Amino acid sequence: MSDNAIPFGKPMLDQSEIDAVVQVLSGTTLVHGPVTHDFEKAFAERIGCRHAIAVSSCTAGLHLSLFVKGIGPGDEVIVPAMTHTATAHAVEYCGAKPVFVDVSAETGNIDIAAMTSALGDKTAALMAVHYLGLPCDMSAIAAALKPTRAFLVEDCALSIDATFGGAKTGTFGLSGCFSFYPVKHMTTIEGGMVTTNDDDLAAMIAQRKAFGYDRMVGERKRPGIYDVVALGYNYRMNEVEAAVGLTQLRKLDEFQAARARNDAALRQELAGIEEITIFPAHLGRARSSHYCLNAVLPKDGSIFRDTVMQHLSRQGIGSSVHYPGPLPLMSYYRDRYGYRAGQFPVAEWLAEQTISLPVGPHLTEQDARRVGRAFKEAIHMASRE
Ligand SMILES: Cc1ncc(COP(=O)(O)O)c(C=O)c1O
16 A cells, blocks of 8 residues: 555554553563553443453453353354354354344344344343444343343444443443454454453453463462362453553543544545445434444445445555455354345345445544545446446
């Protein structure tokens, strides 16, 4: 890409992360240390929850959330059809069955009516994915789950700081799971965080992310002496990652303000293109984290997505697709459970016709306007072909 290229996502790292990493590497504690603890504390404060437990990825957090609750064979867990595979893989790791539900054509979030009719005796949990950062309708979800035994896990991989009715995502479910993969709102390279207000869950996740030891390194009276009291994994975040995360967290207000500004500028540029559907940044009581701007081409296929994305790419503008297939129709899930085309019409439309446009803090407002103009041109070109 040329100098004035605008990638879809770009980690915002500078000397401050390098200094923080060097400081950790110059010390003696690389795992189980104070930086991870400080990062967890600061993250819990930002989200407004009692506990935050750092883990090696959002996927690890999703898995642990189900695992510590004993989800296993015979259980069903509801998963939206339009999500990253991590959401359903976490269910599979436990030996339980993901039950896929179509999504709303207005937001890409789980369709509440379809979700409610999928709830049954075997439903043990619901994975609520805040699609591209716009919170699901948490009141409707809470009402639907109330008469059932199912608990709620929020997949907040793309929704840090998004709110519903003023409360942040990650505070509604039994747990919320965040991702710090490089192109997310903030990064630890790889990494994730589980948030919860449940003291017992927090203790179990902290234990099971570290093999099921009875006490952490700092709590051992005699070094090297511990018991293993449960089956656990090695899902820890190390001190280097935590140092990057803590530094990024201090810049997050600035990053989020840039995202909101870019999203607004891009929306302005795209206003009035009748052929496309732009998913809202705010809807009812939901306020997005502005992960990206989602523009969806018509259902009738009259505009070729490849043509649009290629035009953008020629202009040096990166775009992406979230997600490239309804998850139940991806080979693994289709072969395993026999899902067929036509069962998830909205997710199928999105998978074929959605384009994610960049609004990250690596863009200036002028860049966001340039993306909008290039997109408009691309739509005109592609509709003529
Ligand atoms: C909705 C969703 N959940 C989970 C994940 C997985 O996150 P991680 O790579 O931190 O495991 C992603 C990754 O993009 C995602 O989009």
